[in-house]
C-alpha cells in the first residue's frame with residue numbers, strides 16, 4: 001500500500017501543532033505527529049490526535065442550509081451569503097451597528113481572526129467582537 005503523508009496544521013486551537021495526515025486512495029486514515037515541528041515536537045493532545053475524523057464524516061455539513069417553512073433547504077453559497085448580508089443590514093438599519101456582534105473562533109487562524117475583527121469594526125461598524133477562548 002502506498003500512503004501519502006500530508007503535512008498540515010491542527011485545526012482545533014491556536015497553538016498551531018503540526019502533523020502529517022496519512023492518506024490512502026484519497027481517504028485520511030491516520031494522524032502522525034511531526035517530530036521536527038518547533039511547537040508540537042512530536043506530541044499532540046487528544047483533539048489533535050483525532051482531528052481528522054470530522055473530515056470524512058457523512059453527516060458533515062458541506063452546503064449551506066436555510067430554513068423555509070420550518071424545514072432546512074439546501075441553497076448555493078451566493079444565496080446563503082445574500083440572506084446573511086440582508087439580515088445584518090436590516091438589523092443595523094433598525095437598531096444601529098451596536099445591535100450587531102461578532103463571535104470568532106480559536107479554530108480560525110490568526111489571520112482569519114484579524115480579518116473578522118476588521119469586518120466587525122470596518123464593515124459592520126461595531127466594536128462588539130469576542131472570541132470563544134474567553135468563555
Ligand code: SF4
Nearest residue numbers: 010012013017045048
Ligand atoms: S494538537 Fe491540541 S494543542 Fe495542538 S493545536 Fe491541536 S488542539 Fe491545539
